[in-house]
Amino acid sequence: MKHLLSMKHLSTDEIMMILERAEQFKKYGIRQTPSPYIISNLFFEPSTRTKTSFEMAELKLGLDVLPFEPGFSSALKGESLYDTVKTLEAIGLDALVIRHPEDGYYEPLLDNVNVSLINAGDGSGQHPTQSLLDLYTIKEEFGSFEGLKVLIAGDVAHSRVARSNADALKRLGAEVTFLCPPEWAGEFDCVNCWDEVIGTSDVVMLLRVQHERHDEQTSMTKESYHAQYGLTVERETMMKEKAIIMHPAPVNRDVEIADSLIECGRSRIFKQVENGVYVRAAILDMISKGRQ
Ligand code: CP
Numbered sequence: 001m002k003h004l005l006s007m008k009h010l011s012t013d014e015i016m017m018i019l020e021r022a023e024q025f026k027k028y029g030i031r032q033t034p035s036p037y038i039i040s041n042l043f044f045e046p047s048t049r050t051k052t053s054f055e056m057a058e059l060k061l062g063l064d065v066l067p068f069e070p071g072f073s074s075a076l077k078g079e080s081l082y083d084t085v086k087t088l089e090a091i092g093l094d095a096l097v098i099r100h101p102e103d104g105y106y107e108p109l110l111d112n113v114n115v116s117l118i119n120a121g122d123g124s125g126q127h128p129t130q131s132l133l134d135l136y137t138i139k140e141e142f143g144s145f146e147g148l149k150v151l152i153a154g155d156v157a158h159s160r161v162a163r164s165n166a167d168a169l170k171r172l173g174a175e176v177t178f179l180c181p182p183e184w185a186g187e188f189d190c191v192n193c194w195d196e197v198i199g200t201s202d203v204v205m206l207l208r209v210q211h212e213r214h215d216e217q218t219s220m221t222k223e224s225y226h227a228q229y230g231l232t233v234e235r236e237t238m239m240k241e242k243a244i245i246m247h248p249a250p251v252n253r254d255v256e257i258a259d260s261l262i263e264c265g266r267s268r269i270f271k272q273v274e275n276g277v278y279v280r281a282a283i284l285d286m287i288s289k290g291r292q
Pocket of ligand 1: 046047048049050051121130248249250
């Protein structure tokens with residue numbers, strides 16, 4: 001594997017290979033990569049989980065990491081992403097982890113760069129490493145994907161997580177349903193009533209309301225969104241006995257999910273974060289070995 005850009009570029013065999021490598025790392029510890037490999041993390045959008053878990057995975061793999069701060073880089077003088085990437089390649093970097101607000105930012109880079117690119121989120125496009133850690137968490141819980149009913153609820157149109165997971169989960173045999181306000185459905189076919197789906201879903205995956213990606217302000221208040229589209233305390237009682245709650249986080253407490261449910265017995269929200277380190281280590285291990 002040279003790059004990781006979109007779930008659409010991964011075959012189901014490749015997805016399963018990454019999940020298996022992550023499982024080995026979780027069971028037996030993250031093994032250090034034997035050869036020198038130099039990487040940098042370029043986050044042009046804020047991040048807590050993705051950036052820090054990549055850094056942790058890099059540390060545990062023993063990779064050499066060069067710091068890069070977009071806010072103190074020549075991007076501020078108008079340098080393009082293409083020129084930044086070509087510059088870091090010329091300096092000798094082997095791989096770049098990039099988060100950027102533009103959908104498909106990586107497309108114009110592909111024909112002209114040799115450095116490996118790992119997409120840590122492109123606008124509302126894709127978030128493949130989040131998807132892989134979500135898949136890992138679901139597989140860890142249920143053993144497989146075949147026939148699982150996954151409900152993805154929230155700001156679907158603006159969500160790179162929904163876009164990455166929808167495709168991958170369906171290819172792996174899960175049945176995916178979306179629930180959201182009609183104005184946030186985007187290209188997805190969505191239901192807008194919990195009663196149809198809450199009692200039959202095995203996984204309830206909530207999405208953050210992404211105000212930063214909305215062109216127009218919604219007329220919904222936090223309270224009205226929670227009452228109509230959020231996972232309330234009452235709705236949680238209607239879930240199947242073994243069903244789990246997921247959320248990529250950060251969470252708007254009492255908006256997409258009731259505050260008291262975030263750490264309830266069904267919640268896998270912090271488990272997802274933990275699994276993110278193993279999954280990102282697996283991806284870095286495979287990409288770095290592919291280049292050695
Ligand atoms: N889930 C996720 O991508 O979180 P961060 O924005 O904190 O990285």
